[in-house]
Amino acid sequence: MLPKGNLLREPRAIRVKFAKTGKLRYISHLDLCRTLNSAFLRSGIPIWYSQGFNPRPKMVFALTVSVGAESVAEFLDIRITHEMSESEIAKRLQYALTPELEILEVYRPASKLQEVAQSEYHIFTERPLDPSAVEAALQQPMVVMVHGKKGDKEKDISGQIVSVLVDSDRICARLLAGQGDFLNPENFMKGLLTSIGEPECLYLIRRVACYDADGRLFR
Amino acid sequence: MNFDLKDKILRSVVKPGRYIGGEYGEILKDKNAVKCRFAFAFPDTYEIGMSNLGVRILYGALNREEDIWCERCYSPWVDMEEQLRTHGLPMWAHESGDPLKEFDFLGFTLQYEMCYTNVVNLLDLAQIPLLSADRSEEDPIIIGGGPCTYNPEPVCDFFDLFSIGEGEDALVEICRLYINMKGNGTYTRKSFLHEAAKLPGFYVPSLYTVTYKEDGTIEAYIPVYDDIPKRITKRIMKDLDTSYYPEKVVMPYIETVHDRIMLEVYRGCIRGCRFCQAGMTYRPVREKTPEVLNEQAKKLYEATGYDEISLSSLSISDYSCLDTLTNELLEWTDEAKVSLSLPSLRVNSFTPELMEKISGVRASGITFAPEAGTQRLRDVINKNLTEEDLLRACNVAFDYGKSSVKLYFMNGLPTETDDDxxxxxxxxxxxxxxxxxxxxxxxxRAPTVTVSVSCFIPKPWTPFQWEPQQTMEELRRKQTVLFEAVSKMKHVTYKWHDAKTSHLEGVFARGDRRLSKALLAAHRRGLKFDSWDEFFDYDAWMAVFEECGIDPAFYANRTYSEDEVLAWDIIDCGVTKEFLKREKRKAYAEITTPSCREQCSGCGANKLGGERSCCPKATS
Known part of the structure; x- marks a missing residue:
């Protein structure tokens, strides 16, 4: 219904970097997908549809944060069928969303989403943690119950922790976040808080950046 | 970092997305800049409430007024309720997060009788006095509306007033009255309710005294003031083309029951099935034109990005311009990959042409509602449908590759025998x-035929409003008769409704204001979510009635006299009692009544007026 730009010879890959903060942290990945699906449709962005019996706007996400966590580093790949500038896409998409789903950047990607291997989290705790206690806990194996496809099992997660820095009520943690080797920051916090004897301490997780296997900022 | 209480609570409940608000399309205003704050409550879960078209319409109609701010609220799920009660936190409205008790109005839409305990519970969670009589000047005005208010009596102790009929204009008017009275200093709760009772379509139950006869039936409704009407005539929107229709939708983050565009095509129904309350109370029929509908559909698509449009009405195939409308829609929906769905199809309209147009093609099944098993009984209930029609429609579906058919029926209908x-x-x-x-x-591929049978509930404003509901024993016996008949049939699945729920619904459907006492007692026992199987507790309800000295059979299983004053006589919904009596006699004589389009049956609803209806103009 909306006038479209010129048809592209090949659908063009477009990456959207966005933030989900505030109330949006209570929204699951599936619900986020539905939200973005309708947002693309109402935005008039010429998104490419999956082919087949039941075509849907095709969206591919980098590993997303779990319910309860915020993120200022979410990545979504789409393709467009007709010419539209990246800035126009960003503008239209933001217009079709609430401010708590903020479009940070729209660009043509030079990397693959699968290259994400680590994530940096800022975790805000209810009260400041004792840095020396955290330091001591990180020297030990950290065994937590992990949900898996084959049920719950105990696992030592210490090998999946890249680096941790405690600054008053903020923990900066870089954890493995590859498709094959992923540490859920919730499990990290469970393990850490149990180790330092503060299992009831409330916290808020915010993903701030993603990195590749060589530790280079992912974009 | 500080974590506030609400945040802590949201972390501990399932589906916190039900309570956070903040959806795309929600309307935010400056609370200090508006003159009237209205909280619109749906007394069931967020997922159900967000799917309700009436709420979508009225939310938009109120917010269209600059100085009125309408917000939303839903029944919290039991885990959230527990948290609210533990922490003494009052229930809040979605948009602002402010407690409901701070609002000027708290409105409830009453969609089904089984939500009544949720209304009481929500008042309690909002920390608002439950009974109208106990409320002070500081409390919000509690207002009710929706289909159940065609007999609002069972809940009337909890409400300050009811809006009867269609609310698009009426709710704005009541807010205007409130704003004016607050502005000129004449507002008191008492004076406001008195003035409200004079506005067309508003019923203030406390301003009517009810007296009873020795046999327990109603003697009379007596207005407390001389200047308020003796009966309250429902409001209708006369011209649906020009009447407000929302062109935006609040887009839920979490999945809801009807997550799609609902395009309301017309109101009312030309059929007059004798068991159907909606078919009587929404009269007269008023259609929108295809041009207006197509425009609204386009705007809704652009504003929502939904990929499905559901054409909404009581019986979509009776829309006089269905062909034009679907053709116009298909001109753009196909390319936009938007599918059309046409619920409520009648078998006689189910043609190959229509089949081509609807998205249902994707699904493997199709649903029809013959309602009764024999032609005789279908004539009694005025369901103008023959076995031939049904088989022809099924064959169209089979031609298009469908193999499963769902058939809806009722048992316990008047004059029903085991043969039926x-x-x-x-x-x-x-x-x-x-x-x-x-x-x-x-x-x-083997066919699957699902036979789904519910229990007939006599409803106010129908020709069967005087009929007794069959006892649970009889309903169950009939369920067994059918079970034995179908159990040996191949490819037929049988589903039936629990007679216990239907019995309670039967009590409240035709109840009077003495039932408010039972609702209060039920609330004190913790009864809620009665329409949810996991919470419905029949035995607890029977204990409630016993404790209150109320005989449920008096309301559900009694044959009402045609001469007695009915609880809902205080309302005038358009159709006359004479018409309903006439229809009742025709039912017993097994005579059908033609549709409104074929011939006017003189129901009386034409006195309300209405554009693009098929009614003769009233002479008054």
Whole structure:
């Protein structure tokens, strides 16, 4: 219904970097997908549809944060069928969303989403943690119950922790976040808080950046 | 970092997305800049409430007014309720997060009788006095509306007033009255309710005294003031083309029951099935034009990005311009990959042409509602549908590769015999054999015919409003008769509704204001979510009635006299009692009544007016 730009010879890959903060942290990945699906449709962005019996706007996400966590580093790949500038896409998409789903950047990607291997989290705790206690806990194996496809099992997660820095009520943690080797920051916090004897301490997780296997900022 | 209480609570409940608000399309205003704050409550879960078209319309209609701010609220799920009670936190409205008790109005939409305990519970969670009589000047005005308010009596102790009929204009008017009285200093709760009772379509139950006869039936409704009406005539929107219709939707983050565009095509129904309350109370029929509908559909698509449009009405195939409308919609929906769905199709309209147009093609099944198993009984209930019609429609579906058919029926209908019940099984058998006889039906795939049977509940404002609901024992016996008849049939599945829920619904449907006492007692016992199987507790309800000295059979299972004053006589919904009596007699004589389009049956609703209706103009 909306006038479209010129048809592209090949659908063009477009990456959207966005933030989900505030109330949006209570929204699951599936619900986020539905939200973005309708947002693309109402935005008039010429998104490419999956082919087949039941075509849907095709969206591919980098590993997303779990319910309860915020993120200022979410990545979504789409393709467009007709010419539209990246800035126009960003503008239209933001217009079709609430401010708590903020479009940070729209660009043509030079990397693959699968290259994400680590994530940096800022975790805000209810009260400041004792840095020396955290330091001591990180020297030990950290065994937590992990949900898996084959049920719950105990696992030592210490090998999946890249680096941790405690600054008053903020923990900066870089954890493995590859498709094959992923540490859920919730499990990290469970393990850490149990180790330092503060299992009831409330916290808020915010993903701030993603990195590749060589530790280079992912974009 | 500080974590506030609400945040802590949201972390501990399932589906916190139900309570956070903040959806795309929600309307935010400056609370200090508006003159009237209205909280619109849906007394069931967020997922159900967000799917309700009436709420969508009225939310938009109120917010269109600059100085009125309407927000939303839903029944919290039990885990959230526990948290609210533990922490003493009052229930809040979605948009602002402010407690409901700070609002000027708290409005409830009453969609089904089984939500009544949720209304009381929500008042309690909002920390608002439950009874109208106990409220002070500081409390919000509690207002009710929706289909159940065609007999609002069972809940009237909890409400300050009711809006009867369609609310688009009425709710704005009541807010205006409030704003004016606050502005000129004449507002007190008492003076406001008195003035409200003079506005067309508003019923203030506390301003009517009810007296009873010795046999327990109602003697009279007596207005407390001389200047308020003796009966409250429902409001209608006369011209639906020009009447407000929302062109935006609040887009839920979490999945809801009807997550799609709902395009309301017309109001009312030309059919007059004798068991159907909606078919009577929404009269007269008023249609929108295809041009207006197509424009609204386009705007809604652009504003929502939904990929499905559901054409909404009581019986979509009776829309006089259905062909034009679907053609105009298909001109753009196909390309936009938007599918059309047409619920409420009648079998006689189910044609190959229509089948081509609807998205239902993707699904493997199709649903029809013959309602009764024999022609005799279908004539009694005025369901103008023959076995031939049904089989023809099923064959169209089979031609298009469908193999499953769902058939809706009722048991416990007036004059019903066991032969009528067995007729349901026979009809299902005919559908199965039609499938095997159809050369185009998919080979090597067996048909599935699902027979779904609910219990008939006599409803106010229908020709069957004087009929007794059959006892649970009899309803269950009939369920067994049908079970025996279908149990040996291949490819037929039988589903039935629990008679206990239907019985309670039967009590409240025709109840009077003495039932408010039972609702209060039920609330004190913790009863809520009665429409949810996991919470419905029949035995607890019976104990409540016993404790209150109320005989549920008096309301549900009694044959009402045509001369007695009915609880809902205080309302005038357009159709006359004479018409309903006439229809009742025709039912017993097994005579059908033609649709409004074929011939006017003189129901009386034309006195309300209405554009693009098929009614003769009233002479008054």
């Amino acid at each position: 019940i067995r007729g349901i099984a026979e009809l299902a058998r005919s559908v199965v054999s039609a499938y095997y006889k159809n050369p185009k039906a998919i080979k090597n």
